[in-house]
Amino acid sequence: EAGVTQFPSHSVIEKGQTVTLRCDPISGHDNLYWYRRVMGKEIKFLLHFVKESKQDESGMPNNRFLAERTGGTYSTLKVQPAELEDSGVYFCASSQDTVEQYFGPGTRLTVT
Amino acid sequence: AQSVTQLDSQVPVFEEAPVELRCNYSSSVSVYLFWYVQYPNQGLQLLLKYLSGSTLVESINGFEAEFNKSQTSFHLRKPSVHISDTAEYFCAVSDPYGNKLVFGAGTILRVKS
Numbered sequence: 001e002a003g004v005t006q007f008p009s010h011s012v013i014e015k016g017q018t019v020t021l022r023c024d025p026i027s028g029h030d031n032l033y034w035y036r037r038v039m040g041k042e043i044k045f046l047l048h049f050v051k052e053s054k055q056d057e058s059g060m061p062n063n064r065f066l067a068e069r070t071g072g073t074y075s076t077l078k079v080q081p082a083e084l085e086d087s088g089v090y091f092c093a094s095s096q097d098t099v100e101q102y103f104g105p106g107t108r109l110t111v112t
Numbered sequence: 113a114q115s116v117t118q119l120d121s122q123v124p125v126f127e128e129a130p131v132e133l134r135c136n137y138s139s140s141v142s143v144y145l146f147w148y149v150q151y152p153n154q155g156l157q158l159l160l161k162y163l164s165g166s167t168l169v170e171s172i173n174g175f176e177a178e179f180n181k182s183q184t185s186f187h188l189r190k191p192s193v194h195i196s197d198t199a200e201y202f203c204a205v206s207d208p209y210g211n212k213l214v215f216g217a218g219t220i221l222r223v224k225s
Contacts, residue, residue, distance in 0.1 A: 004155075033212065033213075035213075035215075040217075040218075041217060042116075042215050042216065042217050042218075043156075043202065043213075043215040043218075044215070045212035045213065045214070048211060048212060055211075056211060056212060059212070091155070091156065093156075093213075098209070098211070099144060099161075099163065099206075100158060100161065101158075101213060102158070103148070103155050103156035103157070104155055105154065105155035106155055106156075
């Protein structure tokens with residue numbers, strides 16, 4: 001069974017540019033989560049999809065972040081325009097039963 | 113609201129020595145508790161979890177953690193560490209409804225030969 005995959009593994013962009021991160025969950029997992037870790041701090045929750053619906057987006061930092069989940073399969077997280085403080089590692093996780101979450105390897109975003 | 117405190121940011125230890133990584137949590141509701149591990153250049157992996165039942169839970173690679181409700185703790189222990197245990201360890205909680213995980217800041221375990 002393939003695990004959670006994330007693309008790209010690393011992205012370097014300039015302030016003001018746009019970046020789109022992608023997450024492919026484990027097949028059959030209806031629950032998909034995005035988290036972020038900024039500069040060695042805590043890993044923080046961003047949002048939770050159940051199928052294609054946003055269950056909880058209380059962790060989204062501002063309206064520069066847009067998350068979508070097409071047809072309840074893969075998800076994208078767009079940052080537009082990117083700011084320096086958006087640098088960090090973005091993790092995606094998926095879950096079948098909402099208890100045990102399986103994490104992807106993360107996307108390291110560097111905004112210069 | 114829930115919160116997690118990992119009391120040590122780094123723990124250096126010699127190979128074959130015992131280790132304890134401390135985790136305390138705060139929550140107004142009952143919780144599920146987890147330890148995740150991130151090896152160098154890899155993603156997060158679930159190490160062990162407490163959902164209910166026996167307060168002592170074990171992983172396949174010799175780690176164990178004990179849920180202590182009165183002290184609101186979920187410390188991770190291993191009686192004898194290996195070089196390969198070098199990694200960052202994260203304690204996390206969630207509510208029983210399976211929503212978001214709340215993580216501690218992480219503890220870097222450095223095993224020295």
